[in-house]
Amino acid sequence: MDRSNERKAFDEMKIGVKGLADSGITEIPPMFRAPPTILASLKAPRATQQVNIPTIDLKGGSVHYKDQDLTTRRSVVEQIREASEKWGFFRVTNHGISLELQERMLGGIRGFHEQDLQVRKQFYSRDHTRNFL
Template sequence: MALNGTSTSIQPDYDREAELRAFDEAKTGVKGLVDAGITEVPRIFHLPSPENLNSQQPGLTLPTIDLQGIDNNPIRRKEVIEEVKDALESWGFFQLVNHGIPNNILEEMIKGVMDFYEQDTEVKRQWYTRDMSGKTRVIYNSNFDLYAAPVTNWRDTFYCTMAPNPPEPHELPPPCRDILFKYSEQVMKLGVSLLELMAEALGLNHNHLLDMGCADGLAVLGHYYPTCPQPELTIGTPNHTDNSFITILLQDHMGGLKVFYQNQWTHVPPIPGAVVVNAGDFLQASPPLSLRVSFFILYYSLDIF
């Protein structure tokens, strides 16, 4: 999404809180607005000062690391460890290929998330909640910080904790139930391998991060960014870092991910079969580690954490 438009002025009689409540109580999210055929973006989504994030310095490309052979070729493993070290110290991000997750699992995960959001409104509405008490295993809504954030993002999300205590099958939405279990199992395996590589890159025992509990939990988020009638006025996700040890991000073919590197935003184009890895805040804050965390921003790609 290009952010080079001009936001409309806020009228004195604009009741933002009332609009937020009405939007939330409809329990249909941004997808519901699009399904209703809106032609103008509601004011709760307007950026106060739209920015231009379209600049792209030629030659800047997020590192891509190939894990092929790391388990049976010691020389290749050492090479990959150095690549991981360099990528995390400079970018805090890298793309990963030959990571072991089958392509059909990746494609099924993307389809499962799409199928969830494209369900009939009344069926999907039953999953909509802001109850974070743990009574429900799936938290589906639009903007977890809806009532606190200065701007509402053009995005719907579902969230589910898959480890250490996985949900029962009936606690997950049918359109993505089976694939959530399969995908989570694969991502957990990859996460363990990555944390071992990161530990070795830092000169530590390969089990150091695992012993710290960095791989004990796994949360899966499925974001959905519907087509926007006025994309210059709003944004899918603002610049942020992740409050996690690592994030493994699956983009769809649309792309939309940007990383802030060397004082400018850099596109991260999707690579078929690849995932994007990001060192989160917790990993950076865990002594004796010293990994870089970059700001990143997501537009209209469907991404799964």
């Protein structure tokens, strides 16, 4: 089966990666593995190589206010742009979101994924224009 047929079959099941894990698979499906030609061209990081994930300090979560110091705001925006381009992700500090709210959010995510598969299926979609509710 080619990758596009695998992806179509996966999407039609509407179970997502969590559903695959719950099904008891013992091997990562081929559609989630890079082809051997790509893997052969990748270089593994040396054991001594230090990896530092970009960390962006939002200075207390105030960078979105209109009266924020423009120099600080531009600096933060530039750091986000650079981290997004070079890494695709970054760590954020001083965002102003309480630990309690973060824990409640993670609890909500866990709660969603622990629901019955039939409940989760109704929300599964790759349509990025579709509203959640």
